[in-house]
Amino acid sequence: MxxxxxxxxxxxxxxxxxxxxxxxPLPHDKRAEGAALQLAxxxxxxxxxxxxAKAMGPDFTFFVVYGSTTHLVDVDDVHVVxxxxxxxxxxxxxxxxxxxxxxKLVVVGACIGTDAHTVGIDAILNIKGFxxxxxxxxxxxxxxxxxxxxxxxxxLVARARAEKADAVLVSQVVTxxxxxxHNTTQMSAAFREAYPAGQVPILVAGGPRFEEGSEAxxxxxxxxxxxxxxxxxxxxxxxxxxxxxxxxx
Amino acid sequence: xxxxHALLDLDPAVVRRARALAxxxxxxxxxxxxxxxxxxxxxxxxxxxxxxxADHERVPWVNHLVxxxxxxxxxxxxxxxxxxxxxxRGEAPDLMTLAQKAASGNVSFRLPTGREATxxxxxxxxxxxxGLRTIDRSRATRERLIRRHGDxxxxxxxxxxxxxxxxxxxxxxxxxxxxxxxxxxxVIRSTGQSLLDYVPEGAxxxxxxxxxxxxxxxxxxxxxxxxxxxxLGRYVRLxxxxxxxxxPEIAALAGMERLDMMLNDSMYxxxxxxxxPIRTFVDQRFSRQVHARAGIIINTGEDNYLTTADAIEAAxxxxxxxxxxxxxxxxxxxxxxxxxxxxxxxxxxxxxxxFRMELAHALLARQLFPEAxxxxxxxxxxxxxxxxxGYLLDGFFNLVGAMTGQGILLVGMMTEAVVTPFLSDRDLxxxxxxxxxxxxxxxxxxxxxxxxxxxxxxxxxxxxxxxxLLDRIVHxxxxxxxxxxxxxxxxxxxxxxxxxxxxxxxxxxxxxxADDYDNPATxxxxxxxxxxxxxxxxxxxxxx
Numbered sequence: 110m111x112x113x114x115x116x117x118x119x120x121x122x123x124x125x126x127x128x129x130x131x132x133x134p135l136p137h138d139k140r141a142e143g144a145a146l147q148l149a150x151x152x153x154x155x156x157x158x159x160x161x162a163k164a165m166g167p168d169f170t171f172f173v174v175y176g177s178t179t180h181l182v183d184v185d186d187v188h189v190v191x192x193x194x195x196x197x198x199x200x201x202x203x204x205x206x207x208x209x210x211x212x213k214l215v216v217v218g219a220c221i222g223t224d225a226h227t228v229g230i231d232a233i234l235n236i237k238g239f240x241x242x243x244x245x246x247x248x249x250x251x252x253x254x255x256x257x258x259x260x261x262x263x264x265l266v267a268r269a270r271a272e273k274a275d276a277v278l279v280s281q282v283v284t285x286x287x288x289x290x291h292n293t294t295q296m297s298a299a300f301r302e303a304y305p306a307g308q309v310p311i312l313v314a315g316g317p318r319f320e321e322g323s324e325a326x327x328x329x330x331x332x333x334x335x336x337x338x339x340x341x342x343x344x345x346x347x348x349x350x351x352x353x354x355x356x357x358x
Numbered sequence: 359x360x361x362x363h364a365l366l367d368l369d370p371a372v373v374r375r376a377r378a379l380a381x382x383x384x385x386x387x388x389x390x391x392x393x394x395x396x397x398x399x400x401x402x403x404x405x406x407x408x409x410x411x412a413d414h415e416r417v418p419w420v421n422h423l424v425x426x427x428x429x430x431x432x433x434x435x436x437x438x439x440x441x442x443x444x445x446x447r448g449e450a451p452d453l454m455t456l457a458q459k460a461a462s463g464n465v466s467f468r469l470p471t472g473r474e475a476t477x478x479x480x481x482x483x484x485x486x487x488x489g490l491r492t493i494d495r496s497r498a499t500r501e502r503l504i505r506r507h508g509d510x511x512x513x514x515x516x517x518x519x520x521x522x523x524x525x526x527x528x529x530x531x532x533x534x535x536x537x538x539x540x541x542x543x544x545v546i547r548s549t550g551q552s553l554l555d556y557v558p559e560g561a562x563x564x565x566x567x568x569x570x571x572x573x574x575x576x577x578x579x580x581x582x583x584x585x586x587x588x589x590l591g592r593y594v595r596l597x598x599x600x601x602x603x604x605x606p607e608i609a610a611l612a613g614m615e616r617l618d619m620m621l622n623d624s625m626y627x628x629x630x631x632x633x634x635p636i637r638t639f640v641d642q643r644f645s646r647q648v649h650a651r652a653g654i655i656i657n658t659g660e661d662n663y664l665t666t667a668d669a670i671e672a673a674x675x676x677x678x679x680x681x682x683x684x685x686x687x688x689x690x691x692x693x694x695x696x697x698x699x700x701x702x703x704x705x706x707x708x709x710x711x712x713f714r715m716e717l718a719h720a721l722l723a724r725q726l727f728p729e730a731x732x733x734x735x736x737x738x739x740x741x742x743x744x745x746x747x748g749y750l751l752d753g754f755f756n757l758v759g760a761m762t763g764q765g766i767l768l769v770g771m772m773t774e775a776v777v778t779p780f781l782s783d784r785d786l787x788x789x790x791x792x793x794x795x796x797x798x799x800x801x802x803x804x805x806x807x808x809x810x811x812x813x814x815x816x817x818x819x820x821x822x823x824x825x826x827l828l829d830r831i832v833h834x835x836x837x838x839x840x841x842x843x844x845x846x847x848x849x850x851x852x853x854x855x856x857x858x859x860x861x862x863x864x865x866x867x868x869x870x871x872a873d874d875y876d877n878p879a880t881x882x883x884x885x886x887x888x889x890x891x892x893x894x895x896x897x898x899x900x901x902x
Binding site for chain 1: 534537548553739743781855
């Protein structure tokens with residue numbers, strides 16, 4: 110049983126050691142250091158060791174604290190979304206598309222809203238790819254239409270229809286005040302409105318700030334977070350395409 | 359002591375050829391810029407004439423007036439002739455009232471002829487002259503304040519960003535950053551502002567990942583930095599963005615409100631924001647002419663080429679962009695000391711010799727543009743969220759900056775790509791800069807890459823690839839007979855993005871000038887030459 114209980118590992122099994130840095134809006138003095146230690150203890154570090162304190166201007170102090178955390182994690186109680194589809198090589202993905210669709214899979218991608226940061230969508234779509242994996246443009250059986258940044262939702266819908274998109278990928282990298290959520294729900298609503306029921310393209314949202322498992326709330330089929338590679342996206346698209354085909358035939 | 363010469367043994371003939379090709383690529387585009395106007399150029403002209411403010415729906419009066427004139431007489435003659443004609447005819451006592459009446463459709467505009475045209479033009483010249491004089495006065499004020507407070511004591515100048523979205527939050531942050539050692543404060547704009555075809559009004563407290571660029575925000579921030587400059591005995595510069603659809607207006611506002619640096623790239627809007635190429639080049643020429651007169655240092659955006667493409671393969675596109683930016687800038691009247699040409703530390707750190715290549719690229723820029731205050735930009739693409747590794751990478755970035763005598767150093771944050779910087783991130787980042795500069799800036803004196811060694815060879819290779827690309831650009835063509843540079847942009851020569859001159863945002867705001875086009879601002883700016891005794895702030899003497 111104890112094998113399922115974990116604590117952080119500093120240099121000895123079970124020592125629970127963590128490091129922490131933070132700033133308090135206090136001038137650097139004894140009291141500020143005391144406040145930092147008290148905060149650390151309330152965060153579950155006991156004993157807490159103040160290893161560094163530095164004034165940043167007259168009103169702020171920066172702290173580095175080490176300590177042993179009193180918290181335990183039961184790994185059995187950790188629930189994550191596991192990938193429910195197999196990872197395919199580009200070759201297998203191409204084969205599967207060819208066999209099932211007998212045409213190219215059309216993917217339309219864009220950064221929507223005011224977000225001008227195309228790094229995410231480009232990493233997935235551009236042939237250059239990400240993390241050593243080539244982007245979807247590299248897949249022979251995928252036709253990619255990358256609309257770039259700051260695409261308006263109506264334009265995205267119109268283009269998706271014109272291109273007969275099988276899948277639509279939207280990216281939201283830089284976001285504030287939940288703009289990524291508003292933009293994405295607006296996007297999915299527009300697609301549901303523009304397409305007959307059951308014929309909406311596969312809607313995929315990507316970006317570092319999306320919450321895992323919030324697909325239903327956002328009205329999309331899949332969310333991808335930080336560090337997603339083109340291969341994962343391609344594999345998912347093939348999986349979802351297969352699932353939809355099985356349902357309709 | 360001046361910079362040691364010929365660190366890279368570049369062939370002067372190749373360098374001359376690179377510049378000649380850049381001039382050749384730029385020329386037909388400059389011709390297009392001279393023969394067109396845009397809604398934003400005309401609005402900027404009205405702003406120089408003193409028209410500001412907006413209606414209750416926050417639509418600026420300059421937009422109302424330009425739209426009204428455009429609907430009735432077109433913009434090809436310039437907006438000022440019909441506008442001042444209407445004033446002379448007694449349609450309204452002043453521009454603001456005229457704009458208000460125009461907004462409700464209560465004024466009719468016409469194109470005057472003969473004596474009336476001459477009178478309207480004379481009145482327009484007088485009106486717009488007011489704004490130009492404000493710009494001249496702002497420049498003189500800056501020069502006086504720099505004499506009083508002094509420039510930063512060391513190079514590179516430390517460039518820090520604030521971006522809360524709320525100007526009243528930005529101000530204390532900017533002042534704190536200046537106290538901590540920033541020489542330049544950049545207020546990042548709200549994402550999306552570049553695609554607004556109007557300049558928002560007033561002090562703003564709501565922005566997305568940045569704060570709106572408005573005249574009032576400019577004024578508030580400049581005043582706050584003047585305060586802190588006095589306190590610190592060092593003139594703290596203010597930076598904003600003259601880019602996007604309102605480039606000319608923002609430039610005019612920046613000139614009048616004494617901003618000191620402006621982001622202003624020749625092709626960024628086209629490639630990365632999908633703004634129409636013609637619109638961009640027309641707007642850009644006007645904005646650069648304003649910057650030239652205002653004594654503003656422009657910052658170009660070559661870092662973008664490296665974040666969207668591989669930093670090794672695309673190294674020469676940075677050089678090409680720098681050469682084109684230099685050419686367009688010089689043509690618009692900017693001087694070498696005003697050219698903050700950009701480049702960035704974006705090579706994948708996993709690649710062997712990445713640091714040597716960064717050194718080679720940075721030295722190449724330094725050697726090609728010895729008089730320009732180059733802007734050195736930190737890693738972003740390979741900042742992974744591992745802040746500890748990121749801190750090290752920023753240290754190496756700073757080291758390249760120190761060893762190659764960069765003029766402006768944008769301080770890298772270890773939390774890049776994680777969060778907007780914490781107060782402590784900024785403090786740690788400045789400690790990083792200070793340590794490296796203290797410890798190693800003298801290295802520039804000792805550091806001479808060996809003849810035909812790795813660094814020299816790499817730099818020459820990048821330069822020769824740049825010349826090849828420029829050569830391809832000037833020989834590019836399309837069936838429509840567009841300028842070769844436009845054809846090259848259309849077929850995806852830069853950053854793989856295809857941007858045809860007939861596409862992109864803002865095209866409908868472009869208008870070919872008629873023979874009787876008159877714009878007192880462009881007339882005055884075309885005729886303007888830099889003062890002989892211009893303040894020389896080049897980074898030439900960086901190496902102490």
